[in-house]
Amino acid sequence: AQTVTQSQPEMSVQEAETVTLSCTYDTSESNYYLFWYKQPPSRQMILVIRQEAYKQQNATENRFSVNFQKAAKSFSLKISDSQLGDTAMYFCAFMSGDTGNQFYFGTGTSLTVIP
Amino acid sequence: EPEVTQTPSHQVTQMGQEVILRCVPISNHLYFYWYRQILGQKVEFLVSFYNNEISEKSEIFDDQFSVERPDGSNFTLKIRSTKLEDSAMYFCATHGPSSRDEQYFGPGTRLTVT
Numbered sequence: 001a002q003t004v005t006q007s008q009p010e011m012s013v014q015e016a017e018t019v020t021l022s023c024t025y026d027t028s029e030s031n032y033y034l035f036w037y038k039q040p041p042s043r044q045m046i047l048v049i050r051q052e053a054y055k056q057q058n059a060t061e062n063r064f065s066v067n068f069q070k071a072a073k074s075f076s077l078k079i080s081d082s083q084l085g086d087t088a089m090y091f092c093a094f095m096s097g098d099t100g101n102q103f104y105f106g107t108g109t110s111l112t113v114i115p
Numbered sequence: 116e117p118e119v120t121q122t123p124s125h126q127v128t129q130m131g132q133e134v135i136l137r138c139v140p141i142s143n144h145l146y147f148y149w150y151r152q153i154l155g156q157k158v159e160f161l162v163s164f165y166n167n168e169i170s171e172k173s174e175i176f177d178d179q180f181s182v183e184r185p186d187g188s189n190f191t192l193k194i195r196s197t198k199l200e201d202s203a204m205y206f207c208a209t210h211g212p213s214s215r216d217e218q219y220f221g222p223g224t225r226l227t228v229t
Contacts, residue, residue: 037220043204045158045220091158095218101146101210102160102171103218 002027002094006106013082014114020067021077021109023092031097034068034075039089039108048090051075053097082113117141119221121207127227131196136224138190138207145211147190148218149182151175152204161205164190197228 003026013019025034036048051059051068058066063083067076079086092106120139128134140147149161163170164182179201181193190209194201204223210216 042222043152043225044222045206045208047217047220050217093158101218102148102163102173103150103158103208104160105158107157 002029002096002104004092004094004104004106006092006109008109009107010110010112012112012114013079015082015084017082018078018080019082019111021079021090021092021111023075023077023106025073025075025092025094025104027073027094027096029096029098033095033097034066035093035095035103036064036066036075036077037091037093037105038086039091040085040087045091049077079111084113084115087111087113117219119207119209119219121205121221121224123224124222125225125227127229128197130199130228133193133195134197134226136192136194136205136207136226138192138209138221139188140190140207140209141211141219143212144209144219146170146209146216147182147184148208149192150206150208150220152206152223153200154203158206161192194226197226199228202226202228 005024032053034051038046049061063080065078089108091108093103122137147164152158162172162176206223207221208218210218
């Protein structure tokens with residue numbers, strides 16, 4: 001079974017600063033996808049960024065970027081120029097490219113952006 | 116932008132009652148999922164559904180649960196004889212037509228069992 005680990009239950013960052021959220025995963029597969037989802041207080045799950053394991057280039061979406069280290073099975077999320085609206089739970093998720101399409105989620109990191 | 120919708124947004128039910136949670140997927144999506152998130156915990160996979168049958172299910176998805184797509188549009192999760200520990204947010208997610216497409220999550224249904 002796949003496992004996803006987020007070792008930082010809570011983090012905080014000053015507005016306009018940069019913060020990095022950690023995620024590691026365990027799998028024996030070589031074909032898979034990794035995601036970061038944001039869950040604000042409304043509890044809606046919002047896709048932040050997605051990375052295909054076969055791509056060496058790290059994904060970037062505006063202020064959000066990832067550091068994907070396939071050999072180390074690490075997938076961290078960097079948020080630049082943090083904004084108050086970034087305050088939320090952030091979940092890292094794994095999806096196999098070969099054996100089913102369900103997501104395996106980490107336990108989440110609660111991020112607070114401090115004005 | 117198309118979106119997945121779920122009804123109701125909040126359901127309160129008494130222990131032992133049956134509930135049906137509904138999801139309307141994006142129109143051309145073919146793969147459907149239910150996830151559960153107990154308050155303060157991570158999101159957990161329950162079941163996936165494709166071509167009118169269950170593709171995979173987790174250990175959580177026991178005989179108490181069932182899914183169907185009765186009218187070709189709504190995708191439902193039925194929980195029979197609810198228990199206190201069934202209280203959670205239930206998220207529907209859909210994608211398609213490729214199995215590699217992004218999953219879109221609905222806003223969730225908060226189920227409270229009293």
